[in-house]
Amino acid sequence: MAFLAENAPKDLPELVEVQPIEAIEEVCAWADFVALEAAVDDLDRILNRMTLMKQPHLWEKTQVLIRTPMPCGALAACGACAVQTRKGWKMACKDGPVFNLGDLTGAE
Numbered sequence: 001m002a003f004l005a006e007n008a009p010k011d012l013p014e015l016v017e018v019q020p021i022e023a024i025e026e027v028c029a030w031a032d033f034v035a036l037e038a039a040v041d042d043l044d045r046i047l048n049r050m051t052l053m054k055q056p057h058l059w060e061k062t063q064v065l066i067r068t069p070m071p072c073g074a075l076a077a078c079g080a081c082a083v084q085t086r087k088g089w090k091m092a093c094k095d096g097p098v099f100n101l102g103d104l105t106g107a108e
Contacts, residue, residue: 002027005037024049033061036101040068040083040092043104050101059102066097 001016003009004027008018019027021038024046028034038046043066050059072078076094083090085103090096 001033001035002031003035003037009037021046025053028053028062031061033063035063035065037065038067040066040081043083047101047104060100062101063098064101064104066092066099068092068097 003012003016003018004021004024005018006021012018017027017031021036021042024034024036028050036046043064046064050062066083068081068083070081070093072080072093074093076091079091081092081097083092083096083099083104085099087103090099092099
């Protein structure tokens with residue numbers, strides 16, 4: 001398992017390899033499962049890189065923890081944490097904040 005993020009969380013099991021998001025192409029070549037942590041503003045860049053890799057089987061094997069503001073205290077009342085998915089807008093505080101990357105491929 002690989003975890004890609006700008007800043008590695010503490011206390012991850014040794015079994016989890018931590019890499020920067022920029023290493024996504026290399027990691028996806030060997031990882032059975034990929035977990036990303038990214039700001040909502042970085043989603044387009046990540047989706048573009050995954051599309052260029054032309055490995056559609058990775059889309060369902062990759063999950064993204066989306067960092068986004070939740071000013072309403074995770075009550076899904078303000079819409080500030082909205083994320084565009086194939087099935088429309090979802091609230092990260094209510095429906096996430098972890099999403100399958102394949103569900104985000106409809107985002108533009």
